Amino acid sequence: MDDPIIIVDEVTKRFRGGARALDALTLVIPRGAVYGLLGPNGAGKTTLIRILATLICPDSGRARVAGQDVVRNRAAVRERIGLAGQFAAVDDHLTGRENIAMIGRLYGLSRREAAARAAEIVDRIHLTDVADRQVKTYSGGMRRRIDLAASLIGRPQVLFLDEPTTGVDPASRQDLWRLVRDLAAEGTTVLLTTQYLDEADQLADRIAVIDHGRLLTEGTATELKDRTGGAIVEITVGTHLADAALTALGPLAARHDADCNRIVLPAPDGPLTLRQALRLLDGAEITPTDVALHRPTLDDVFLALTCRDTRTLAGRPA
Ligand SMILES: Nc1ncnc2c1ncn2[C@@H]1O[C@H](COP(=O)(O)OP(=O)(O)OP(=O)(O)O)[C@@H](O)[C@H]1O
Numbered sequence: 663m664d665d666p667i668i669i670v671d672e673v674t675k676r677f678r679g680g681a682r683a684l685d686a687l688t689l690v691i692p693r694g695a696v697y698g699l700l701g702p703n704g705a706g707k708t709t710l711i712r713i714l715a716t717l718i719c720p721d722s723g724r725a726r727v728a729g730q731d732v733v734r735n736r737a738a739v740r741e742r743i744g745l746a747g748q749f750a751a752v753d754d755h756l757t758g759r760e761n762i763a764m765i766g767r768l769y770g771l772s773r774r775e776a777a778a779r780a781a782e783i784v785d786r787i788h789l790t791d792v793a794d795r796q797v798k799t800y801s802g803g804m805r806r807r808i809d810l811a812a813s814l815i816g817r818p819q820v821l822f823l824d825e826p827t828t829g830v831d832p833a834s835r836q837d838l839w840r841l842v843r844d845l846a847a848e849g850t851t852v853l854l855t856t857q858y859l860d861e862a863d864q865l866a867d868r869i870a871v872i873d874h875g876r877l878l879t880e881g882t883a884t885e886l887k888d889r890t891g892g893a894i895v896e897i898t899v900g901t902h903l904a905d906a907a908l909t910a911l912g913p914l915a916a917r918h919d920a921d922c923n924r925i926v927l928p929a930p931d932g933p934l935t936l937r938q939a940l941r942l943l944d945g946a947e948i949t950p951t952d953v954a955l956h957r958p959t960l961d962d963v964f965l966a967l968t969c970r971d972t973r974t975l976a977g978r979p980a
């Protein structure tokens with residue numbers, strides 16, 4: 663195997679007054695991959711990206727990006743990376759095109775080169791229509807796209823995208839996915855965080871799930887689903903008492919709402935597990951409102967690992 667492009671070795675970071683945002687996290691990211699970093703709110707995703715992008719230093723542990731140490735060789739790391747942060751960092755008073763070119767100038771391009779490359783990128787991400795308007799007239803999604811465009815100007819070997827499609831409409835999302843795939847095909851490594859698990863499923867060659875700054879699992883989407891079990895039983899009931907009734911079936915992940923309770927449990931025996939579950943509920947005089955048996959989705963993987971439901975994380979109705 664080629665040298666990995668990102669190595670995170672036992673990295674720990676604690677913010678003043680807080681718990682550990684990263685807790686001895688170790689990760690190895692292969693070159694040229696699209697790598698998905700998943701985890702609930704507060705899991706440590708942005709903290710890891712900020713450390714890898716040299717914006718903050720770890721308390722302990724080491725990390726290397728494109729062969730360069732993120733603490734000792736910060737300038738060298740910065741030359742090799744692009745970053746589109748969770749909150750778009752753009753200058754409202756400049757146009758989209760000027761924002762991109764300005765970042766190019768910061769990378770040391772001449773005025774002419776910066777303008778030429780900005781034009782190429784504007785074209786590439788289909789922003790020609792709006793590129794010459796001041797950014798303060800942009801919608802949230804357009805700002806994010808300009809921010810992402812600016813992160814490409816240095817032709818980075820590694821691109822960090824922190825929730826690149828949050829607040830971006832479905833058509834633009836598809837555009838961004840295409841862009842990410844193209845960049846990866848050209849050899850750029852992309853590390854992206856997302857709250858949309860279908861996005862990770864579609865885009866990422868490999869996925870890491872983290873919570874409380876620790877690695878919960880790592881692998882391809884298929885490996886993660888297989889590890890969760892060949893099948894999943896999903897039961898919705900109108901009471902919180904169902905968990906107790908079902909504990910005989912082993913560990914289960916449940917989400918509790920005021921009026922609804924979604925329970926996800928591995929079903930190693932497929933329909934037989936489903937039948938057992940229904941029998942146990944029947945014995946407790948609980949009638950489910952919905953029942954399903956299916957192959958695990960990444961949402962199930964996530965729920966089983968973190969006991970948190972992604973359908974609420976992404977602001978989508980449950
Ligand atoms: N500058 C800071 N000062 C204090 N605490 C911080 C700071 N930045 C992050 N934290 C804390 O570190 C933990 C990890 O935060 P981080 O932003 O890395 O999470 P995240 O996985 O990116 O979450 P989200 O999905 O909400 O973006 C959280 O508990 C957060 O409150």
Ligand SMILES: [Mg+2]
Binds near residue numbers: 708709748824
């Ligand atoms: Mg974040």
